[in-house]
Amino acid sequence: MTGLIAIDWGTSSFRAWRMDRGGEVTDSVTEGPGILAASAEPGGFEGALKRAIPDWLGQGLPIIASGMITSRNGWVETPYLPLPLDAEALAGALVTHESAVGRIYFACGAICDPDGPTPDVMRGEETEIIGQLAVDDESEGRFVLPGTHSKWAVIEGGLLIRFRTVMTGEMFALMRDQSILGRLIEPGEGSAAAFLRGVETGGQEGPLLARVFSARSLALQERLPANEIADYLSGLLIGDEVAGMATGPVTIIGRGDLAERYRIALNARGIAAKIAAPGMARQGLWKIAQQAGIV
């Protein structure tokens, strides 16, 4: 029997798939400890893996993993590959690790502009982009992967040539939960209109940290209801990001409400946007494994 175990292992998430030799999923696990939790478990990452996918191990299946599991705080630290890169480059740079649960191939991250004033790094998102390119058989495109730190990537000629991290998700949580802007927030129904109003202000000129203050001044003026402040602020930050990053049609690799917010913000600025099908991490890991001759 051949096939593959593919793992997308992030700071606070764990997703794994068992695939047969044709790449069909025969089983999957979507719950498991992220690397922060796993590193503190008995037996560390190895113990965590034994408990997360006990039935898949011992069958001689190769294991491939990407995400923050390959970072300094992960299991095996892998290098950041320079751009441009594609599936072949990632396949050629897999880091092999022999563990008690079998051989694991750890993917590398990517680094953009390593010698410039604002270098940038990613771990895991490059795999999702590779997956999306493989599924859609595309060789050009602009992608956004929304999240705590969203990633914007440009593909040309089948190569990842440039990307940028924007800390929108993390800053939104800090502003909502810890800043003076958050103190006026009251829980209640969300508001799509407040989100769009934020997107509009987010797309205007001037320093972001001046525009965000409008969440407070509008609330003080009672022009922004307390239960709409969070959506307004979300729109403002995503609007600023989209205005600064999107220059043409964008494919959103993400899920749920957050992906939908990016789609709405892009459309509000007249930019075409589509949300990719789910499962791009798995597709990317399969593609890299194929290129590496593991499957």
Add this chain to the structure above:
Amino acid sequence: MTGLIAIDWGTSSFRAWRMDRGGEVTDSVTEGPGILAASAEPGGFEGALKRAIPDWLGQGLPIIASGMITSRNGWVETPYLPLPLDAEALAGALVTHESAVGRIYFACGAICDPDGPTPDVMRGEETEIIGQLAVDDESEGRFVLPGTHSKWAVIEGGLLIRFRTVMTGEMFALMRDQSILGRLIEPGEGSAAAFLRGVETGGQEGPLLARVFSARSLALQERLPANEIADYLSGLLIGDEVAGMATGPVTIIGRGDLAERYRIALNARGIAAKIAAPGMARQGLWKIAQQAGIV
């Protein structure tokens, strides 16, 4: 005996001066409870005032106060005056309050662009700007008042015509203390060079929340020592603010290290900057009291 008691009463600060009929300071108090602390004390604001300046009360001196003491969470809430405004407008709008410690005149705040998409407000800074104009006998100028929320103001023809709040100080503290950027920071000597390096990146194009990520990626690359991250981040945020707000020579109304950081950042961008003499809140309160005929 005539004269004036002038109080600059902020969220977490209390400063008061006793002046004679010529405006000369005969005594001053720089320690006292800010409005958050004072509101929780026995007797509330009145009790706090009795304890802060016991010897000055009961002499029939008028009291004038500005700052967050006039906000919704303060002693007496005063309106925000529309722009343009000057000392005369502030004098004409003083809100008189009869208390057990005597008559208190509370200054108003100011509001910019109240019907626009990003209205802005201040309380207390307008008084400091009035003080600076009176001392230097100026009727034109651009001012910045650095702080948790810094204020940028434009004066033309002796009138405050426009201002903008930038949440730089608050965001710096959140990023340093609560964000993923802060986790790499180690204590140690500050670095003027790291601050200037941040100012340069702060002045570049692109979303602020993309550029700040360089604090992390540079540190991961070991191109930014752990003890220099905080200064780099401070420079980056102040650099972004200065690049977006400063269009000509600026007078900095502020003190100490923070005022000096703004001066350095402005100069690094080729913009002339001077730091105002201390005591502008007191000077402004005196000027408004004069205009109101209280002294």
